[in-house]
Amino acid sequence: MPIYVYAGKTKRGRVLKGELEASDERIARIQLRRRNIEVTKLKQKPKDIFGNISFMQPKVTKKDIVIFTRQFSTMIDAGLPLVQGLNILAEQTENRTFKGILKQVTKDVEGGSTLADALGRHPKVFDALFVNLVAAGEVGGILDTIMQRLATYIEKAEKLKSQIKGAMTYPLVVIGIAVICLAVIMIFVIPVFQDMFSSFGKALPAPTQLVVNMSNFTKGNWYYILLGLMVFVWIFRRYRRTHSGRRNTDSIVLKLPIFGELIKKTAIARFTRTLGTMISSGVPILDALEITARTSGNVIVEEVIYDARSSIAEGQTVAEPLAETDIFPGMVTQMISVGESTGALDAMLEKIADFYDDEVDAAVSAMTSMLEPLLLLFLGGSLGGLAVALYLPIFQMAAAMGG
Numbered sequence: 584m585p586i587y588v589y590a591g592k593t594k595r596g597r598v599l600k601g602e603l604e605a606s607d608e609r610i611a612r613i614q615l616r617r618r619n620i621e622v623t624k625l626k627q628k629p630k631d632i633f634g635n636i637s638f639m640q641p642k643v644t645k646k647d648i649v650i651f652t653r654q655f656s657t658m659i660d661a662g663l664p665l666v667q668g669l670n671i672l673a674e675q676t677e678n679r680t681f682k683g684i685l686k687q688v689t690k691d692v693e694g695g696s697t698l699a700d701a702l703g704r705h706p707k708v709f710d711a712l713f714v715n716l717v718a719a720g721e722v723g724g725i726l727d728t729i730m731q732r733l734a735t736y737i738e739k740a741e742k743l744k745s746q747i748k749g750a751m752t753y754p755l756v757v758i759g760i761a762v763i764c765l766a767v768i769m770i771f772v773i774p775v776f777q778d779m780f781s782s783f784g785k786a787l788p789a790p791t792q793l794v795v796n797m798s799n800f801t802k803g804n805w806y807y808i809l810l811g812l813m814v815f816v817w818i819f820r821r822y823r824r825t826h827s828g829r830r831n832t833d834s835i836v837l838k839l840p841i842f843g844e845l846i847k848k849t850a851i852a853r854f855t856r857t858l859g860t861m862i863s864s865g866v867p868i869l870d871a872l873e874i875t876a877r878t879s880g881n882v883i884v885e886e887v888i889y890d891a892r893s894s895i896a897e898g899q900t901v902a903e904p905l906a907e908t909d910i911f912p913g914m915v916t917q918m919i920s921v922g923e924s925t926g927a928l929d930a931m932l933e934k935i936a937d938f939y940d941d942e943v944d945a946a947v948s949a950m951t952s953m954l955e956p957l958l959l960l961f962l963g964g965s966l967g968g969l970a971v972a973l974y975l976p977i978f979q980m981a982a983a984m985g986g
Contacts, residue, residue, distance in 0.1 A: 587611040590624040590952065601674040604686065643681045643708045645741045649734050650850070651676070651685070662774075666693055684708055686696030697721055711874050712857060719865045729864050736860045739936075740853065743943060747849055750947045757958045761965060765785055770805065773798035776973050788979065790972040816912075826882070833882045841953065845946045850884045851915060852939035859932030869896060884910055 587608065590600045599620055605611035608625060615622050651672055658668035666689055673685035684705050691701035699718035700708040709717075713733060720729030777795050780787055787795065801808065822828035837843045854875055859870035870890060876888035887908045894904035902920035905911045917934055922931025 586628040588624075588626055588628050589615060589620075589622060591615060591620040592620045593621075594619055597716065602682075603674065618685070627916065640680045641678050643678060643684070645737055647678050648708070648713075649737050649741075651681075652730045652734040656727045656734070659727040659730065659890065665698060688950050698726070702782070708885070712861070712878055715866055715870065715874055716861065716864050719861075723865050725864075732860055732864060736856065739856060739940065743849060743852055743940060746943055746947050747845070750845065750950055753951060754954050754958060757962070761962050765965060765969070766801070766805075768966075769798045769801040773973070774802065780976050785976075787981075788972075788975045790968075791975050794969060794972040830882045830886075833884075837881070837883055841950055845943065845950060846881065847910060848939050848942050848946055850879060850881055851911060852882070852936050852943055854888065855932040855934035856881060859929045859936060862932070865930035868901070887911075 585606070586602050586604055588600075588602050589611070590598070592598055603611060603614060605614060608627070611625060612622055615625075618663060654672055654675075655668055658671070662884050663671075669685060669689040669692065673689060676685065688698075688701040688705070691704065692698055697718070699714050699721055702717060703714040716729050716733055717726065720726035723729075768903055773794060777798070780791070780795070786792075813854045836846055839846075857875045857878060858871055861874065862868065866874075872888055872895070874891040876885045876892065879885045879888060883939070887905070887910050890908075891901065891904035895901060900920065900923050902923060905919065906913070906916040918931050918935055919928065922928040925931075
């Protein structure tokens, strides 16, 4: 259906602007009149020529989802019907993709679907955790509270994710810049020195000859090197898509000397935060563990959670199977055990998550402080080594002339 852009005033004189869907202009005016809006401007929105090209549409960000959940929670708490709240939020959002999704969700709810079912038809935007918590909120009559918890959970999860990305990005950027600098020197700078060295008529020192040979190889085979790197990346990505490939690489990541401990702490923070949020929202423990396993982000951690779920289904406590793994430290399992015995498992899990959020923050700072001198040593060693190798023949010639 066509989309109409409108501007108008309420009975109290408040100016409103927005968009709505209608079969024609007459229906659009009727819809606005029903909302007690006096129309001052109404025109059909021009069609987006890229509207049917999916990869050119804006992506729905976590920020969009957080704003939606917080505003929706406020509307539900204020007593607005679901459909009216969804309509208002669909009109207000500036993200075209999210606007279309919210309009479809509104239609599905109007057609008789539950809100959870309507959201579940868009798994790329609303994941299993979001949908299951909304379903629990609808059943328990606490949808506004669930929406607030979801917004808080997403914000904290995104903060944790950004910390990890920041920790990984810094060394990769520095190494990338170093590789580019070395490639430029090898391809463009060293050949100039090589022409100068050939006029000396003497054998080059071993370090200089090694650098010249590396330059000749890089200059003559750069396309093979680039192609080889592209093939390696393609093979690695294909390998990661297999279960065994992902399992092996995830296992290696957890064992890395610096990054492994950081990834493990992140996994514990994510596990406890997700499980605590779901239990406090009324989701059954076995369902909560299944969703938590699927959103763990690491196959090894996922398998550990699934094994724990099986043990719990057979009558064990949550802490017992987790204590048998090398992922969860003794402090975590003991706190979980205390939470189970006191009937406050959700609150205990939230405390563990808060603690490990701080641990991740501290680990990121420590890792950055540790990597900075190592990266500087790498940069100085590689570029300084090249400079010394290039100037060795000049020093030798100057010494010979002086002698």
